[in-house]
Amino acid sequence: MTVKELRDELRSRGGKISGRKPDLIQRLIDLDEKGVVSSPQTSGRDNDEEWYVLEPVISDASHHANASANSTFDQLGSVHIELPVLTTLLFVNKPSGMSTLPTRQQLLQKIGDNSRNDDEFRLPSFPCLSDSVKDWLINHPDGIKRMERAKKDEDQWWNSLLQSMSCVNDRNIQKIWKKKKRQREKQAEKLSTFEPRPVHRLDIDTSGIVCIALTPYALRTAGMLFEQKSRESSENKRSKEKGNTQSVEKRYVALVEGDMKSKDNKNQEQFIISHSIGKIWVQDSPGSDASDDGHHEWACDILGNGRVAFCRPGDTDRQMPLKFVHGTLRDALTSCRVVDMGLKNTSKMDVTRIELTPHTGRGHQLRLHMASLGHPIVGDEMHGLFKQNKFPELNGGKLCLHASNLSIECWRWHDNKILRGRAIVSSQPQF
Structure with a gap:
């Protein structure tokens, strides 16, 4: 845990927060042994502040929404564009006081590393969003339906893409078709062991929208969009002043x-x-x-x-x-x-x-x-x-x-056609 996280936990338990990191760790251990727990109001762990699912609003790109092409391939446009399928993304609202991913000590506990006896391993940890969402997707009926639809829609997307490309008599397209076919096979192999996980992070203290990938391909493509957003902005600062639209906007x-x-x-x-x-x-x-x-x-x-x-x-x-x-x-x-x-x-x-x-x-x-x-x-x-x-x-x-707001480009099904659009998600703060 960081010094800041240690002080937050001590403060929620009414402990002293001054001193070096080893001192803070020892105080937490002492409080834990005495059974002193966090105050629900300050720790953000009360039942009124659980995560919940957010449903996106869809905005289709005009040049795709108005298209009148006969084939799925024409609707897709450039086959080089890699975007996640809408239903393979889950948007949730994270409360303050919840970590997006497991903390270090939670990871050690998961792998059964009982050989460690250092102070940091013994510390209490924050509730974890990714673990909670994963449990919901695996065990809750609504979560199970989400996972089933995500896999079904992505499978249909791959079938439509490969079938459309196979019908095009173009050497370059055929090369891409072979590459995409191998890519799909690799993604299918990963699917059996894949665990849904966040595409990006929010600080423990920050509340709001988090995007969860439900398939390996969704994690890869959505992750690339988030990385591309940061890279392009860093390389071309003036584009933001002109209001240019990015694949991901937060x-x-x-x-x-x-x-x-x-x-x-x-x-x-x-x-x-x-x-x-x-x-x-x-x-x-x-x-x-x-x-x-x-x-x-x-x-x-x-x-x-x-x-x-x-x-x-x-x-x-x-x-x-x-x-x-x-x-x-x-x-x-x-x-x-x-x-x-x-x-x-x-x-x-x-x-x-x-x-x-x-x-x-x-x-x-x-x-x-x-x-x-x-x-x-x-x-x-x-x-x-x-x-x-x-x-x-x-x-x-x-x-x-x-x-409060997140939008991301994606593919989606509409009237048996694949359209390119944006998933727009909103969430209201508590302040």
């Missing part, structure tokens, strides 16, 4: 500290943040020379020269000229739109509702970019001024960051 809703309109240099409703993000090494004990007495933290390059790493406002220790870990600094791009400025909470402090669109997928990107402007996300202990920006009346004191 939007988040957040509450940030302060009235953003009062910032003279950001007195606008929409702008772009482009600070690169990388990792730095932080010593747990000031002045210690031990190479293992510390941990990595995400930080952004606020000066654009790779010399000053920013972690959180007002923390002088974190704004010193710290070196980024070699090879970790990467371009990061976020669009920010102010939705509602000058809101008040019960503490009579200003907060602003914003909409964030990440065009790259860097670690803690949205948190760091907003904190670098002096407007940390409400409830963000890691990159905000925790005492000033955690308000219990807002989202129960938890992080006010929610993945």
Whole structure:
């Protein structure tokens, strides 16, 4: 577990959160042995905050929706385009306080590694979205139907694609047909042992939409779209300013500290943040020379020269000229739109509702970019001024960051034809 996760768990149990990582680990172990459990309100583990399925709205691409071609192949267009079939994707809403994938100690327990007796292996872990969804897909009647339809529709898609290609008298198409046929055989072999899994991740503290792949081909193609989104945005930043559409688009809703309109240099409703993000090494004990007495933290390059790493406002220790870990600094791009400025909470402090669109997928990107402007996300202990920006009346004191919109290109069946379109999913935050 990270230092942040350790402190979250200690706080939910009423334990002391200061000190080095080994101290935090020992405190958790002591509390666990005493039977001190987490408070449901702060841990996000109460029954009112379970994950649930989200149904997408479909938007067909105009040049496919209006097509009048007679064959499936003509409807498909270019056979080079690899997209998941709509029904092979499951969209769910993840609550705050749930990990997207298993934690390290959960993985060790799964493989039966009982030889380990270190402190970290004995720690309690967060509830896991992927395990819970997988159990639903395997054991619940509705989940079983989802899996059966996913396999059936994808099988039909492969049959239609290969049959249409086999009828085309073109040498290049025939080469692609042979390649696709081998690809299908490989995917069929993987299907028997495949376990549904998330295509992307959300931080434990972040709530919102997660896309789950139900087949190996869906995981491969959807994963490629997410990677392509981040890569293309990094290579061509201007495309975002022009509003070009990507294969995958994500939007988040957040509450940030302060009235953003009062910032003279950001007195606008929409702008772009482009600070690169990388990792730095932080010593747990000031002045210690031990190479293992510390941990990595995400930080952004606020000066654009790779010399000053920013972690959180007002923390002088974190704004010193710290070196980024070699090879970790990467371009990061976020669009920010102010939705509602000058809101008040019960503490009579200003907060602003914003909409964030990440065009790259860097670690803690949205948190760091907003904190670098002096407007940390409400409830963000890691990159905000925790005492000033955690308000219990807002989202129960938890992080006010929610993945509210996701759209992804896909194939879908309609009137016995295959159309290319977009699955659009929405989810409302609790703040």
